[in-house]
Amino acid sequence: MIDLSHHLDVVASAPLVRAEGKVDKVVGLLVEVSGLKAALGRELEVEADGRRLTLEVIGFRDGKLLAAPLGPTAGIAPGTRVRLRTSEASAEVGEALLGRVIDAFGHPLDARPAPRVGGRAPLYNQPPQPFARRPIDTPLGTGVRAIDSTLAFGEGQRIGLFAGTGVGKSTLLGMLCRQADAEVIVAALIGERGREVGDFVRHAIGPEKMHRCVVVAATSDAPPLVRVRGALRATAIAEHFRAQGKKVLLVMDSVTRFAMALREASLAAGEPPLTKGYTPTVFASIPLLLERAGRDAGAGSITAVYTVLVEGDDMNDPIADTVRGILDGHIVLTRRLADKNHHPAIDVLKSVSRVARDVSTKEHTQAASRLREMLAAYEEAADLMQIGAYVPGSNKHVDAYKAQEDVIQAFLRQTPDEATPQSETIARLCAIAEKSKR
Structure with a gap:
């Protein structure tokens, strides 16, 4: 018998050879990398001023990688070495996330030690197959009379909350987070002002309900792909709890700013703009994100509420129109009702739940x-x-x-x-x- 133990030890102790390239140039939101091959969505790593910066591959041009930075690019110079990360983009998941506020990378924002989680889930997961989805036939109480009466929710439904500014959108989201009949709440605050994150946690959710919540925040000052990753991380966390058999409520404020962040990144990569400057990538990515919610073959469910900002109360905005066609219902908040001090400012006649009949007597x-x-x-x-x-x-x-x-x-x-x-x-x-x- 041939003894291979010595050879195996040599192989195990050999240094790993990591694929490397170099920075050619940085233009705005884009870093061009040469000498390296990587697929779309893969992560790269570069050292700048003694700190490590993560890049994500978003395109190719003339044999070079086009990568978007997930942090400040200060300190990057032509010729800086770039390495390919061996692992694919993923999110830390586990029960330790409950009661925590984290950023798009999973780092704590609540001045507490990092949560000790035991698992990982892919950021870019695939939606459940159509025939793997259980039907939506169980009502989900929200505690909001205007919704439970005329717009009944079902477990695993995906709803759009369409509103302009200053009509009570955040207040209604807070009511849903506090009152909905869900075991786990995952809140994604995408592109919000930093001050609003603290206000949402303290007032909209409240300390008495925070124990069942996970808040993922990617504020407006973050690079575009960081905001995108905030939405992806929140969805991955919700998918984990669904796989555990939990009734999950995912609220995302807002899917419009998710689309705007994608627009910034794809325009920087040279993608041609379409309606209102939105690129084909935006319209292709929105369904991939929204379809991940809902029910699958297991016992759990993700009931999702996505807010959509409508400029000037224009319901025909391209993002509003796209989202409305994908979701299982929409709630419209109108300025006309808000001006009359009618709160929540839900226009029942303009709103619809496509599963209401399936979950109601x-x-x-x-x-x-x-x-x-x-x-x-x-x-x-x-x-x-x-x-x-x-x-x-x-x-x-x-x-x-x-x-x-x-x-x-x-x-x-x-x-x-x-x-x-x-x-x-x-x-x-x-x-x-x-x-x-x-």
Whole structure:
């Protein structure tokens, strides 16, 4: 028998040969690297002023790698050595993340020691296969009456929250984080101001609910791909807890800034712009991110709420239009309602849940339809009422609304610290619908 132990020891003790290249030039948000081969999405490492900087390969040009930095590029010079990292991009996952606030790299932002996690999950994971997804047939209570009554959520649903600035988007997200019937909350704050991260943790979530939350923050001052990675890391963490059989609520504020970050990086790589400067990469990446949420073949689920910023309340914005076509429903917050101090400023008639019928009883569905009919009829007759031209009795739905206007308005309005059990919400809705028939 041949004894190979000595040869194996020699191989094991031999120094590893790492693939290396060099920096050719840095232009804006782009680092050109020559002498190295790597696939899209792979990580590179460069030393600048005694610190290590990570780059991500985002394209190729004339045989060179185009890489986007995941940090400040100060100190990088032509000829600086660049190494290929052996491991693929991944996120640390585990129970130790609960109650923590981390950045896009998993580093703690809450002035506490780094969480000791035992596992890793790929950042660029694939969505579940279509026939591997269990149907959405279980309701998810949110504690928000306007949602649980007319826009019922289901476990594993993906919802868009469409809003302009200053209409109560963050407040509603906080209500969902505190009140939703979920075991784990993963909040991704992408492109937000640094001050808003602390405010969201302290006020929107609150210390009493933080024990079941993981917050991933990539603020507006971070490089574009760091903001992108914040969204990917949060999704990977949510996928881990789903694989553990948990009911997960993933909230991302906002998918618009995720798209803007991708636009910055892809334009720097020379990709041609399309609508409003957004590149093909943006429109290809959004479905890959959003489709990762939902149910899979296991017992867990990811119910996801993605906020979409609509400039000037324009619902036909290219990102808003793309996201709306992918998700299982959308909630529209309007300035018209916010200006009337109607909070949450949910426009029930402009909002829809595509799974509401699948997770609601027949009685609940009929009552929700009745309320929508009354709201729609009253909105159409509002101009006539303002000038005193409406004749009572000419529209039964308008008359039914007027008879319960105060009750309906009190039902749809809600303070941020007020939570209503789903069963109570449905009972009150059915009572309104029943009274409207008289």
